[in-house]
Amino acid sequence: MSEPIIVCKQLSRTFVRGSQRLEVLARLDLEIEPGSFEALMGPSGSGKTTLLNLIAGLDRPSSGSLRVAGKELAQLGDAALAKWRSQTIGFVFQHFNLIPVLTALENVELPLLLTSVRGGERKRRAQTALRAVGLEDRMHHRPTQLSGGQEQRVGIARAIVHDPAIIVADEPTGELDRESASEVLDLLTKLNEDFNKTILMVTHDPLSAERAKTIHRLDKGQLL
Numbered sequence: 001m002s003e004p005i006i007v008c009k010q011l012s013r014t015f016v017r018g019s020q021r022l023e024v025l026a027r028l029d030l031e032i033e034p035g036s037f038e039a040l041m042g043p044s045g046s047g048k049t050t051l052l053n054l055i056a057g058l059d060r061p062s063s064g065s066l067r068v069a070g071k072e073l074a075q076l077g078d079a080a081l082a083k084w085r086s087q088t089i090g091f092v093f094q095h096f097n098l099i100p101v102l103t104a105l106e107n108v109e110l111p112l113l114l115t116s117v118r119g120g121e122r123k124r125r126a127q128t129a130l131r132a133v134g135l136e137d138r139m140h141h142r143p144t145q146l147s148g149g150q151e152q153r154v155g156i157a158r159a160i161v162h163d164p165a166i167i168v169a170d171e172p173t174g175e176l177d178r179e180s181a182s183e184v185l186d187l188l189t190k191l192n193e194d195f196n197k198t199i200l201m202v203t204h205d206p207l208s209a210e211r212a213k214t215i216h217r218l219d220k221g222q223l224l
Contacts, residue, residue, distance in 0.1 A: 003070075005165065005198050006032040006055055011064035013050050013221075024050045026221040027064065034165075037192040037199045039212035046218040048202045049170055055200060056168045057085040069165050086114045090159030090197075092188075094171035096151045098143040098158075104130060105139040108158045115162065129157035133187055149180030156187055160197070167191065169201040173208050185211045 008030040015022045025047045032038055040048045053059040054066060057073055066073045069088045076084060098107045108126040117125070130139050133153040143151055152172060159167055169188065173181035189211055191197045201212060209215050217224045
């Protein structure tokens with residue numbers, strides 16, 4: 001049996017605001033197997049996005065252990081953590097976060113600028129990623145020339161261009177109509193089933209969550 005790709009043990013995250021302490025995650029235990037597609041659901045303020053950010057190395061826990069893709073994240077300094085993140089994690093955002101003045105191809109290339117990949121190879125990989133999401137004919141279009149669903153597919157191409165082990169998606173269908181949302185979820189399912197990508201998705205939408213193999217429900221910082 002393979003080792004879990006994500007292991008959270010007694011994971012806690014507390015924020016301090018003035019004299020108040022807000023415990024967003026409380027001694028949470030979670031294991032996720034490689035190649036799984038998992039959804040995180042729960043009311044606003046339940047800790048979903050905080051957990052996603054910790055797993056992606058965007059934030060650090062207040063206490064507990066967090067091991068992701070073979071690395072104990074607490075043992076990594078800021079530079080090492082940034083390098084690990086750029087190699088291991090692909091990000092898909094609710095609001096797309098595309099740069100308006102860049103083409104789809106240039107937006108997808110952006111994560112590779114943080115690596116040692118040379119210009120010609122960067123372009124080839126970006127083209128391959130856009131082909132994988134069905135946007136080969138939109139490579140030279142800017143975001144304003146794309147539909148919302150197409151923008152999110154560019155976002156997914158950007159997330160996979162460096163071949164990450166894990167894709168984290170924070171409300172990836174939140175800005176989309178039902179048809180476009182279904183296309184994006186089809187694509188995430190394909191990445192999971194055909195390319196064995198581990199996907200962790202935060203969503204409020206039960207129909208989106210149904211695409212996952214496992215649904216985790218959080219409330220007040222704890223798994224139910």
